[in-house]
Amino acid sequence: MEILLIKDALVVPMTAKEGACKSFQASVGVVGNRIVLVSDEVDVVSSFLDKHPDCRIMDGSGKALLPGLINTHCHAAMTLQRNHADDIPLMAWLNDHIWPFEARQTKEDIALGMTLGMAEMLLGGVTSFVDMYFEEDHCVEVVDRMGMRAVLGCSYFDATIDEVLQSAERAVKAAEGKERIRISIAPHAPYTVSEENLQRGKRFAEEHGLDYMVHAAETQDELNYVADKYATTPVRLLDRLGVLDQRTILAHCVWVDQEEMALMRERGVTVSHNAQSNMKISSGVAPIAEMLREGVCVTLATDGSSSNNDLDMWEEMRSAALLQKVTTMDPLKLPAYEVLKMATVNGARAMGHEGELGVIREGALADLILIDLEKPHLQPIHDPVADLVYCGKASDVDTVIVDGRVVVENRQIKGLDLKALYRQVADSVHRILKIQKKDL
Ligand SMILES: [Zn+2]
Numbered sequence: 001m002e003i004l005l006i007k008d009a010l011v012v013p014m015t016a017k018e019g020a021c022k023s024f025q026a027s028v029g030v031v032g033n034r035i036v037l038v039s040d041e042v043d044v045v046s047s048f049l050d051k052h053p054d055c056r057i058m059d060g061s062g063k064a065l066l067p068g069l070i071n072t073h074c075h076a077a078m079t080l081q082r083n084h085a086d087d088i089p090l091m092a093w094l095n096d097h098i099w100p101f102e103a104r105q106t107k108e109d110i111a112l113g114m115t116l117g118m119a120e121m122l123l124g125g126v127t128s129f130v131d132m133y134f135e136e137d138h139c140v141e142v143v144d145r146m147g148m149r150a151v152l153g154c155s156y157f158d159a160t161i162d163e164v165l166q167s168a169e170r171a172v173k174a175a176e177g178k179e180r181i182r183i184s185i186a187p188h189a190p191y192t193v194s195e196e197n198l199q200r201g202k203r204f205a206e207e208h209g210l211d212y213m214v215h216a217a218e219t220q221d222e223l224n225y226v227a228d229k230y231a232t233t234p235v236r237l238l239d240r241l242g243v244l245d246q247r248t249i250l251a252h253c254v255w256v257d258q259e260e261m262a263l264m265r266e267r268g269v270t271v272s273h274n275a276q277s278n279m280k281i282s283s284g285v286a287p288i289a290e291m292l293r294e295g296v297c298v299t300l301a302t303d304g305s306s307s308n309n310d311l312d313m314w315e316e317m318r319s320a321a322l323l324q325k326v327t328t329m330d331p332l333k334l335p336a337y338e339v340l341k342m343a344t345v346n347g348a349r350a351m352g353h354e355g356e357l358g359v360i361r362e363g364a365l366a367d368l369i370l371i372d373l374e375k376p377h378l379q380p381i382h383d384p385v386a387d388l389v390y391c392g393k394a395s396d397v398d399t400v401i402v403d404g405r406v407v408v409e410n411r412q413i414k415g416l417d418l419k420a421l422y423r424q425v426a427d428s429v430h431r432i433l434k435i436q437k438k439d440l
Contacts, residue, residue, distance in 0.1 A: 002405060003031050005045070006027060010373065010381075016337075027040070033403040067368065068369050068400065072270065073132065083309055122408050127148065127369065130351070131150060152182070158197050180403055212249070217252060248267070252286065253273075270346075273320060300316050345359060369397055
């Protein structure tokens with residue numbers, strides 16, 4: 001069991017319910033996987049050191065200490081397709097590039113892509129992520145090895161539901177006893193999965209005590225499809241099917257009306273906002289400032305790196321804030337603290353740890369990141385939260401602690417040879433593309 005004392009950091013606790021959160025200079029103690037001390041009093045810190053004389057001391061001076069960022073919707077293994085096909089209309093992009101590539105991936109390719117995605121996220125201060133992809137049972141071990149916290153969503157279409165639910169059972173077994181990893185059932189979307197199969201996945205999730213996630217109301221094409229086929233909207237359809245509740249994550253929700261927002265709040269669903277993916281695919285801008293005002297739990301995410309093209313939550317925070325301001329023509333919309341809350345406090349609900357993750361307070365889970373503030377673009381510091389949200393970069397993250405374990409230090413991921421990983425990824429991609437060419 002690791003015992004840590006992070007001394008004299010600028011702590012951004014994210015504990016304020018209303019208004020901006022006060023940051024302060026303090027030391028933070030961690031025993032096992034919990035934060036046990038947050039204090040600026042010399043006596044209190046000394047008595048922690050007396051009690052734990054062998055604890056590891058980390059110097060927090062010149063650094064900000066934040067809760068780890070939570071990415072609530074991604075397809076981490078899609079790093080293999082980063083920049084493989086860009087600037088192409090959605091259906092041609094899927095049919096001619098993404099799906100043929102995916103059809104030729106092995107489990108090992110997916111595990112490699114997942115590792116690359118996790119490496120990128122960890123180095124950018126992401127400690128928790130919600131994934132939605134294939135072969136998740138095979139990825140449990142990979143996530144466990146990398147030391148991250150994750151919800152792994154077993155994704156299916158109508159044609160693959162049987163095999164995916166079997167793989168979900170294997171994933172549940174593989175995740176047994178691994179507290180950082182949860183399994184979720186993830187139908188692709190209301191326009192690719194039938195009503196019956198949307199419900200079947202939810203029943204399976206309920207029987208096994210699992211979470212549920214689905215892409216919803218992402219594009220106007222989806223809206224038209226659902227209107228033609230079901231004479232309703234995607235969110236109303238999902239509600240009619242009884243799949244919306246506190247254990248459901250809806251990714252995107254770009255096209256939702258006021259009544260649907262109230263419905264989402266009542267059902268207690270978590271919305272995952274993917275600002276840059278929505279921009280790149282030209283889906284539109286989700287009305288998240290309105291959703292937040294309505295009391296919906298809105299979180300932040302990157303989506304897959306084939307439609308973003310990275311897993312950088314700092315860019316997402318900035319894009320989300322700026323998009324709300326420009327579409328509403330109101331600079332007061334989505335202030336810096338609110339957007340940082342989406343990436344931390346709100347994201348905790350998606351991870352099943354509402355109130356004990358995404359905050360720095362005694363008793364909370366010890367997922368923490370240290371940000372190096374001694375950079376030209378972060379100086380001077382008038383307002384630490386605005387500094388981080390509007391100027392911070394993934395490359396400013398120095399140290400990452402997940403569940404009390406130091407997994408990144410001095411921008412190095414412990415136990416991972418990145419150069420070897422890049423070589424393996426290149427070999428894997430080369431092989432997939434060669435097969436693809438031959439088949440075409
Ligand atoms: Zn997605």
